[in-house]
Amino acid sequence: MLPLSEPTFLILLALWNKPMHGYGIIKTIFDFTEEQYELAPGTLYGVLKNLEKQKLIEVVGTDLDNRKKKMYAITQSGKDALIEEQRRYEKLLGYTHNVKKQND
Amino acid sequence: MGLQKVLQKKFTSFEAEEQWLNKLASFGWLLVDYSKDDFSETTYTFEQRERAKSGHYKIDFVTFRNRADFEDYKALLEESGWDFLAKNEHYAKLILFSTNNKALFSDQASQSMRDVSKRHAAIRFAVIFLVLDVLSLLAYLKFGYGMLMALLFGFLAFCLYYTFVACRLTDRIRKGQFA
Numbered sequence: 001m002l003p004l005s006e007p008t009f010l011i012l013l014a015l016w017n018k019p020m021h022g023y024g025i026i027k028t029i030f031d032f033t034e035e036q037y038e039l040a041p042g043t044l045y046g047v048l049k050n051l052e053k054q055k056l057i058e059v060v061g062t063d064l065d066n067r068k069k070k071m072y073a074i075t076q077s078g079k080d081a082l083i084e085e086q087r088r089y090e091k092l093l094g095y096t097h098n099v100k101k102q103n104d
Numbered sequence: 105m106g107l108q109k110v111l112q113k114k115f116t117s118f119e120a121e122e123q124w125l126n127k128l129a130s131f132g133w134l135l136v137d138y139s140k141d142d143f144s145e146t147t148y149t150f151e152q153r154e155r156a157k158s159g160h161y162k163i164d165f166v167t168f169r170n171r172a173d174f175e176d177y178k179a180l181l182e183e184s185g186w187d188f189l190a191k192n193e194h195y196a197k198l199i200l201f202s203t204n205n206k207a208l209f210s211d212q213a214s215q216s217m218r219d220v221s222k223r224h225a226a227i228r229f230a231v232i233f234l235v236l237d238v239l240s241l242l243a244y245l246k247f248g249y250g251m252l253m254a255l256l257f258g259f260l261a262f263c264l265y266y267t268f269v270a271c272r273l274t275d276r277i278r279k280g281q282f283a
Contacts, residue, residue: 021179040210040214069176069179
């Protein structure tokens with residue numbers, strides 16, 4: 001499961017605060033990455049189905065405006081995986097800064 | 105309704121199929137319907153439309169568990185600007201058309217998942233035909249009807265065909281990983 005791919009990490013992060021439908025996830029990632037990362041729908045859907053299988057996210061209902069759109073929510077295991085991955089990134093960044101500092 | 109054209113064709117890769125559709129689109133032929141044939145020859149219906157020239161095709165392959173999954177993905181693709189032609193959840197091959205320049209897949213790894221899904225579907229069919237084959241063999245041994253022998257060979261042919269398709273996809277997936 002770990003390390004998480006970049007799309008997987010971003011999708012879990014987008015769902016951190018509230019449940020969302022597929023297109024909402026794309027828009028949220030686009031916004032918080034300052035329009036740097038526009039996740040393609042084919043990639044998103046594949047990752048959502050995988051995350052659902054691994055129980056890192058779950059379907060919690062459908063959108064009130066369009067009953068066909070499922071609402072996805074992060075589970076506690078999903079939150080744990082994201083936190084663990086964040087720690088891994090922070091460690092890697094720490095090593096990077098240390099090595100670079102030796103050169104300065 | 106504009107001028108129509110109906111063509112039948114079979115492809116061994118999604119890339120070749122996309123290229124063929126894009127070429128027809130460049131001549132103004134827009135796909136308006138296609139048959140639900142994921143492994144055999146597909147029937148494509150085109151109409152002469154100006155907007156065909158300003159778009160491109162992309163194909164995904166998804167085995168839907170139910171109608172709700174199908175509707176959810178359809179809504180997502182339509183909101184993202186893709187024309188969606190598959191009629192129901194029994195369509196696994198999704199031929200998509202878009203006039204904006206956006207991608208369907210963000211990276212090569214997720215694009216190759218369509219080959220992985222198709223391989224799963226081929227393996228499932230191979231196993232189904234293998235089971236049918238064994239059942240007809242057992243029935244033949246018990247009842248001895250000649251017709252059961254014919255069925256046996258028919259099922260065996262299908263089983264071998266889907267096994268061949270699965271092997272070819274495995275090869276493509278492996279090549280993609282090391283490309």
